[in-house]
Amino acid sequence: MALLPPPTHSLPPLTLTSLNPTTSLPSLSFLPPFASISLPSVRLPSHHHLSNRSLRFLPSASSSFAAVAAGAKPTVIVAEKLGEAGLALLREFANVDCAYDLSPEELCAKISLCDALIVRSGTKVTRDVFEASKGRLKVVGRAGVGIDNVDLLAATESGCLVVNAPTANTIAAAEHAIALLTAMSRNVAAADASLKAGKWQRNKYIGVSLVGKTLAVMGFGKVGSEVARRAKGLGLHVVAHDPYAPVDRARAVGVELLPFDDAISTADFISLHMPLTPTTNKLFNEETFAKVKKGVRIVNVARGGVIDEEALVRALDDGTVAQAALDVFTEEPPPRDSRLVQHENVTVTPHLGASTMEAQEGVAIEIAQAVIGALKGELAATAVNAPMVPSEVLSELSPYVTLAEKLGRLAVQLVSGGSGIKGVVKVVYTSSRDPDDLDTRLLRAMVIKGIVEPISSVFVNIVNADYVSKQRGLRLSEERIFLDGSPEIPLHSIQIHLANVEARFASALSDAGDIRVEGRVKDGIPRLTMVGSLSVDVSLEGNVILCRQVDQPGMIGRVGSILGGKNVNVSFMSVARNAPRKQAIMAIGVDEEPEKETLQMIGEIPAIEEFVFLKL
Ligand SMILES: NC(=O)c1ccc[n+]([C@@H]2O[C@H](COP(=O)([O-])OP(=O)(O)OC[C@H]3O[C@@H](n4cnc5c(N)ncnc54)[C@H](O)[C@@H]3O)[C@@H](O)[C@H]2O)c1
Numbered sequence: 058m059a060l061l062p063p064p065t066h067s068l069p070p071l072t073l074t075s076l077n078p079t080t081s082l083p084s085l086s087f088l089p090p091f092a093s094i095s096l097p098s099v100r101l102p103s104h105h106h107l108s109n110r111s112l113r114f115l116p117s118a119s120s121s122f123a124a125v126a127a128g129a130k131p132t133v134i135v136a137e138k139l140g141e142a143g144l145a146l147l148r149e150f151a152n153v154d155c156a157y158d159l160s161p162e163e164l165c166a167k168i169s170l171c172d173a174l175i176v177r178s179g180t181k182v183t184r185d186v187f188e189a190s191k192g193r194l195k196v197v198g199r200a201g202v203g204i205d206n207v208d209l210l211a212a213t214e215s216g217c218l219v220v221n222a223p224t225a226n227t228i229a230a231a232e233h234a235i236a237l238l239t240a241m242s243r244n245v246a247a248a249d250a251s252l253k254a255g256k257w258q259r260n261k262y263i264g265v266s267l268v269g270k271t272l273a274v275m276g277f278g279k280v281g282s283e284v285a286r287r288a289k290g291l292g293l294h295v296v297a298h299d300p301y302a303p304v305d306r307a308r309a310v311g312v313e314l315l316p317f318d319d320a321i322s323t324a325d326f327i328s329l330h331m332p333l334t335p336t337t338n339k340l341f342n343e344e345t346f347a348k349v350k351k352g353v354r355i356v357n358v359a360r361g362g363v364i365d366e367e368a369l370v371r372a373l374d375d376g377t378v379a380q381a382a383l384d385v386f387t388e389e390p391p392p393r394d395s396r397l398v399q400h401e402n403v404t405v406t407p408h409l410g411a412s413t414m415e416a417q418e419g420v421a422i423e424i425a426q427a428v429i430g431a432l433k434g435e436l437a438a439t440a441v442n443a444p445m446v447p448s449e450v451l452s453e454l455s456p457y458v459t460l461a462e463k464l465g466r467l468a469v470q471l472v473s474g475g476s477g478i479k480g481v482v483k484v485v486y487t488s489s490r491d492p493d494d495l496d497t498r499l500l501r502a503m504v505i506k507g508i509v510e511p512i513s514s515v516f517v518n519i520v521n522a523d524y525v526s527k528q529r530g531l532r533l534s535e536e537r538i539f540l541d542g543s544p545e546i547p548l549h550s551i552q553i554h555l556a557n558v559e560a561r562f563a564s565a566l567s568d569a570g571d572i573r574v575e576g577r578v579k580d581g582i583p584r585l586t587m588v589g590s591l592s593v594d595v596s597l598e599g600n601v602i603l604c605r606q607v608d609q610p611g612m613i614g615r616v617g618s619i620l621g622g623k624n625v626n627v628s629f630m631s632v633a634r635n636a637p638r639k640q641a642i643m644a645i646g647v648d649e650e651p652e653k654e655t656l657q658m659i660g661e662i663p664a665i666e667e668f669v670f671l672k673l
């Protein structure tokens with residue numbers, strides 16, 4: 058797939074009022090086909106047609122879209138230095154603009170011409186950037202772990218996927234923490250500077266030994282656990298604090314997980330390895346330093362903001378903290394006159410944790426693959442602001458994903474013009490699976506997509522679905538009904554109920570007065586199986602005409618010949634009735650969209666009480 062540089066189409070806003078039997082939805086070709094998801098591990102029956110529309114997850118919440126044209130390449134802006142191997146991968150797929158050291162204003166000026174942006178920790182991807190992109194930016198790739206420099210809320214609101222490269226620099230960061238730990242405890246940096254200044258100060262730079270001392274690893278994730286492993290090799294006794302770390306992982310490394318206060322009060326050395334979040338912001342402050350063992354030594358290779366730097370300076374001044382070794386700072390680069398950086402008991406490096414040749418090549422490849430995958434429409438395994446759906450789950454859910462969107466599209470088109478969706482949208486899943494084995498986030502997102510897209514200019518994807526539904530005041534509830542049966546099949550049916558709405562096809566109302574549609578997947582094909590309280594069996598492909606009629610001979614022939622006469626190909630017909638010669642619902646699948654007068658001719662058949670044309 059490829060993207061044309063400038064946005065070309067604006068989807069005309071469509072209100073519910075325009076949804077009447079003679080006004081069709083805007084042509085789907087108006088919507089950018091971005092990319093169809095590529096499902097390497099998905100095996101579907103050969104007759105199953107994956108709908109491009111259903112599987113497009115790529116973001117753009119704007120009404121203007123960059124259209125995709127065969128042959129054109131997407132544009133990726135790389136705002137910070139990235140390893141060559143990653144750049145080479147990107148260049149095979151996209152136009153790559155390496156624009157380092159841009160000011161915030163310059164970045165905002167360029168961003169509306171880019172489909173993806175790749176940054177490291179030095180670029181702030183703010184709300185202004187997303188707003189300036191005007192919906193064109195679909196992916197932000199963070200070539201590293203920490204995403205505290207990306208405004209995730211703004212990204213999500215604009216339907217922009219954020220991916221990171223969480224694994225390739227783990228070892229580099231852990232090695233740097235160990236380097237700082239040992240360099241600090243033996244005064245390597247200060248002694249080096251002193252000798253280069255012509256001094257020979259052997260007594261001044263007497264260090265402390267590590268062996269037998271206690272190290273508290275704060276944050277026992279990827280980097281923290283690698284630091285722990287290495288520190289044990291140096292003869293340190295290692296404890297850790299991490300409210301979310303699995304006990305098994307700590308046990309496997311031979312580390313005891315302790316409550317926060319216990320960890321910091323028993324440690325001779327503290328090494329920080331947690332992310333910067335609202336909870337960890339200035340976690341190490343005046344109050345915390347009051348609880349540490351006097352003369353503790355602190356290493357920070359995580360994020361500067363985790364420490365209240367002014368409180369640390371005071372703790373260093375009064376000897377509460379004997380030494381600190383810091384790779385990261387609240388403000389980067391820190392001010393030249395920073396008391397912390399200049400403190401004689403502080404060893405500093407300019408955010409070098411991830412800066413090894415090996416890590417940078419690895420990170421560049423990891424992020425290039427993630428960004429390319431995301432631009433192709435794949436659900437990224439390292440998505441930060443979208444649910445990560447494992448490929449095996451995606452594989453088995455893909456026909457249900459199509460079903461969920463089509464049911465949503467169908468349900469909203471059954472709402473009478475102008476009344477809108479005021480009440481709750483209830484999605485009912487019938488399944489024989491344990492709820493823990495059925496991840497419905499993707500299905501919910503597709504129901505929202507189906508409900509919102511036909512009546513708005515918003516492009517919905519898995520990133521922004523929940524946000525969009527909240528914005529539009531949709532109250533979506535999910536219910537699961539357990540059905541005795543084989544858990545091999547993930548779902549038996551999906552029902553959508555729209556409450557407090559008027560129907561433009563009265564037969565779509567259930568006994569409870571909700572618009573109700575139900576669908577199932579049969580042989581890999583999504584089918585409509587219930588409208589209101591009447592069973593039907595209609596393949597959810599192409600377009601559908603639903604008619605309520607008095608059951609009598611010849612109806613199928615009459616409708617069929619009207620359509621045939623107008624060269625509209627009928628793909629199927631299904632009739633459901635509650636009793637012979639009473640009321641029946643006829644569902645007719647048509648490949649083409651019938652003209653207004655063709656639909657009128659059907660509506661004028663005397664036995665037809667009501668009918669509706671639905672575009673799927
Ligand atoms: N200096 C560098 O160049 C460099 C390089 C890589 C990573 N980092 C930083 O190191 C940190 C860790 O990276 P990682 O890859 O190990 O991430 P990770 O997600 O694997 O691990 C972070 C751990 O912190 C834990 N955590 C969250 N809140 C916590 C809290 N309040 N108290 C204690 N633990 C908490 C999490 O449960 C998780 O286990 C991040 O801040 C990352 O940005 C810095």
Ligand SMILES: O=C(O)[C@H](O)COP(=O)(O)O
Nearest residue numbers: 177178200201202203411
């Ligand atoms: O979070 C990270 O991955 C590190 O802090 C590395 O940041 P960098 O990519 O700016 O070196």
